[in-house]
Amino acid sequence: MAIRLTDFRVLSFDCYGTLIDWERGLLAAMDGWFLGLEHRPSPDELLETFAESESSEEQAHPGRPYPSILAGAGRRLAARFGRKLSDQEAAAFGRSVRNWPAFPDSAQALELLSSRYALVILSNVDRESFAHSRRRLGCTFRAVITAEEVGCYKPDPRMFEAAISRIQELGFPRESILHVAQSLYHDHVPARQLGLRTVHIDRRLGRTGGGATPAPAVPVHPDWTFARLIDLAREAVGDG
Numbered sequence: 695m696a697i698r699l700t701d702f703r704v705l706s707f708d709c710y711g712t713l714i715d716w717e718r719g720l721l722a723a724m725d726g727w728f729l730g731l732e733h734r735p736s737p738d739e740l741l742e743t744f745a746e747s748e749s750s751e752e753q754a755h756p757g758r759p760y761p762s763i764l765a766g767a768g769r770r771l772a773a774r775f776g777r778k779l780s781d782q783e784a785a786a787f788g789r790s791v792r793n794w795p796a797f798p799d800s801a802q803a804l805e806l807l808s809s810r811y812a813l814v815i816l817s818n819v820d821r822e823s824f825a826h827s828r829r830r831l832g833c834t835f836r837a838v839i840t841a842e843e844v845g846c847y848k849p850d851p852r853m854f855e856a857a858i859s860r861i862q863e864l865g866f867p868r869e870s871i872l873h874v875a876q877s878l879y880h881d882h883v884p885a886r887q888l889g890l891r892t893v894h895i896d897r898r899l900g901r902t903g904g905g906a907t908p909a910p911a912v913p914v915h916p917d918w919t920f921a922r923l924i925d926l927a928r929e930a931v932g933d934g
Contacts, residue, residue: 697891697917699930704836704866705807706857708848708875709817710794712895713804713923714827717741717906719794723787724768727777735775741905747771749908752818752847759842760819761788791819792826797897799924804833806927812836812866816857816873818847818880836864848880854888874926878910886914893926894919 710716721737728734735743747770751763758766765788772779779787807813813835817824820842828835837860841847844856858868874893875881885892894916898905920926 699872699893699918699926700810702811702872702891703870704812704814704861704864704872705930706814706816706861706871706873708873708877708881709815709824709827710791710819711876711897711907712874713796713800713831714794715797715897716794719790720744720906722793723790724771727772727779727783728775731776733775738903738905739775740771742903743771743774744906745904745908747774748906756846756850760791760823761785763847764788764791791823794827796827796830797923799922801830801832803923803927804831806924806931808833810931812861812864814857814861815839816848816853817841818853837861848877849884851884851888854884854890858888858890874923877907878914878916879904879908882914882916883910883912886916892916892918895923895926896921 707713721740724740744767747767748763750770751766755763755766765784768784768787769779804813813833815824815835815838818841821840824838824840839853839857839860841853844853846852858871861871862868871890872893873881873885873890874895876895876897878894882892882894896919899921
């Protein structure tokens with residue numbers, strides 16, 4: 695039998711890139727960094743360089759809190775384009791998560807999905823940063839698992855193992871979990887390797903390049919793909 699969205703009871707979500715528009719937030723936080731330079735990098739150049747810089751910081755310092763990772767990524771990125779950030783600029787970039795906007799459909803989609811599924815967050819941030827985003831999403835989550843408490847960053851499989859364990863403690867079996875995420879690199883590759891079913895929210899549909907997300911190291915094939923979260927919500931709640 696073909697598997698259906700309604701066969702699942704728990705939706706675990708990546709947050710940044712899936713629910714929160716981190717690319718808009720990142721570009722806004724970098725605004726003004728490169729004024730006066732002969733070559734001002736394009737938005738695509740900034741996002742793709744950020745993808746490399748953030749990944750390098752997370753691999754080099756898996757135990758550091760996300761604001762420190764973000765500050766380090768900002769320093770790496772700026773240096774690539776001939777700029778040295780001040781300590782104040784790097785720290786402000788590290789705190790910028792609190793200002794990143796939600797995608798326009800996120801709150802509505804989460805409200806709709808919460809009528810049928812238990813919702814869980816699995817995110818590469820710290821609790822304090824996520825608290826600001828939670829208010830933008832307007833949703834109650836059954837569990838929130840962050841890199842801060844696990845001590846590593848996705849795509850490390852320990853993040854997913856921690857989420858599976860927490861969800862099982864809530865009384866849901868492993869096979870009832872469906873993971874929802876934008877990033878093939880951070881989420882779909884490790885989730886699929888651990889046997890989880892996944893939904894790809896392709897927030898960059900129609901745009902070239904990977905933006906703020908590195909390319910996956912291996913091919914990966916999500917079970918479903920939607921361009922918008924609200925499209926998933928309508929099908930997942932309305933298909934019987």
